[in-house]
Amino acid sequence: MREKKPLPDRVRRWAEERIGPVASVRDASHNWDRSRVWELADPGGARWYVKVSPSAKFFTRETRAYRHVVPALGHSRAPQLIDSRAEDLALLLTVAPGAPAPGGDLSSASWRSVHEQAGMLCARLHEAGELDSADQAEAEGALQAAADGVEKHLGRAGDRLTGDEQQLARDYAARLRRVGPVPVGYVHGDNQPRNWLWSGSAVALVDFERTRPAARVQDLVILAGTEWFDHPDRERSFHRGYGRRLTGVERHALRCLTALDAVNCLGWGPANGHPEVTARGRRTLDRLMREDRP
Structure with missing residues (x-):
């Protein structure tokens, strides 16, 4: 306890x-x-x-x-x-209405509603005002910064990754550095259902300590590796609320980011006693290895 x-x-x-x-x-x-x-x-x-x-x-x-x-x-x-x-x-x-969505024992239809409303709120957050010059520079450099973090993540993960898995992560970091311009804005930074409060009719967002200027697609990494992995209907609902599908460049960036997130999870999760984070990283990395190194 x-x-x-x-x-x-x-x-x-x-x-x-x-x-x-x-x-x-x-x-x-x-x-x-x-x-x-x-x-x-x-x-x-x-x-x-x-x-x-x-x-x-x-x-x-x-x-x-x-x-x-x-x-x-x-x-x-x-x-x-x-x-x-x-x-x-x-x-x-103040206290926002609702309770964390994962504790609500929701039906499939309710989960789709939660994701649709979360998508709507993320769109509002991502478009919350013009970025000043410093924020614009930080946001435009966010993907490069994520790619630059690969060696730190690999060092933390250590022998939890095979040599082929380490090379896969480096390959995705290299691809991320070559991604072209993507939409930027303010991101939540920890966008996942534990930070979505569901009142039965509406979603509220909480926990903004990681909110920063970044590539908007970075807010979808955790969802892509967890919620949407097994429930593509929730992904469709999110994007319906968000108001658009991702561009081809954003989809490519998201795949690269999920690879780097997986390596980070395999270092951070065991060190901090979070088996669910570790499991997220392992499942994502296994999937990418099957698809990229059949």
């Missing part, structure tokens, strides 16, 4: 200065060491969340996202930022 994480006293005092007395605190962190999230409730039952970011980089990304990008999603489609405290990397947030 995961050990519960206590809310730091100074963070609680700061939150109470903004929302009033807190009657109860519940640890709502994800099951990994650096996740620190608490649900607060006042004596009347009103609820909020406090999140302490795992790093200054994530804190900066998330506060910026809530102030400048998330409003494009629309009313009740994401939490709202009440305040932030840089000294503690803390954010105080």
Whole structure:
């Protein structure tokens, strides 16, 4: 059983200065060491969340996202930022409606509805305002940066990959460097159902610590290796909500990115005790090996 994480006293005092007395605190962190999230409730039952970011980089990304990008999603489609405290990397947030989609025991039709609405929200996020010159440069360099990370990922994965699998990853990194221009914008960065809240009629997005300027197709990598792998109907529904299918260049980039993601999963998953991430990487890499090295 995961050990519960206590809310730091100074963070609680700061939150109470903004929302009033807190009657109860519940640890709502994800099951990994650096996740620190608490649900607060006042004596009347009103609820909020406090999140302490795992790093200054994530804190900066998330506060910026809530102030400048998330409003494009629309009313009740994401939490709202009440305040932030840089000294503690803390954010105080409203509660968005719904519960994480994976815990809802949804029917096939409901899952298609979830994906369609998630696609619509991703389109809004990806198109949330013009990028300034610095953001444009970061976004246009995102695929190159992903390709440049291959040796780091291979080093972490170590002997979990065969020599042929290592070469496959390097080949896909080389192909990614040659991909032409693709649409860019603000991406969620961890776009998957655990960050989609489903109320039974609408989806809301949460967890924007990885939101940044990038190639829009990078937001589809996790979905391609998990949800859509076994459920092509969900992929079709997502793109219906998104408003378009991917271009040929985007599809090529996505295949390259899934290969690099697989290697990253095979390094990160075992090191952090996440067998589901490890399994995602292994399944993707096995599929690519079957298709590319029959």
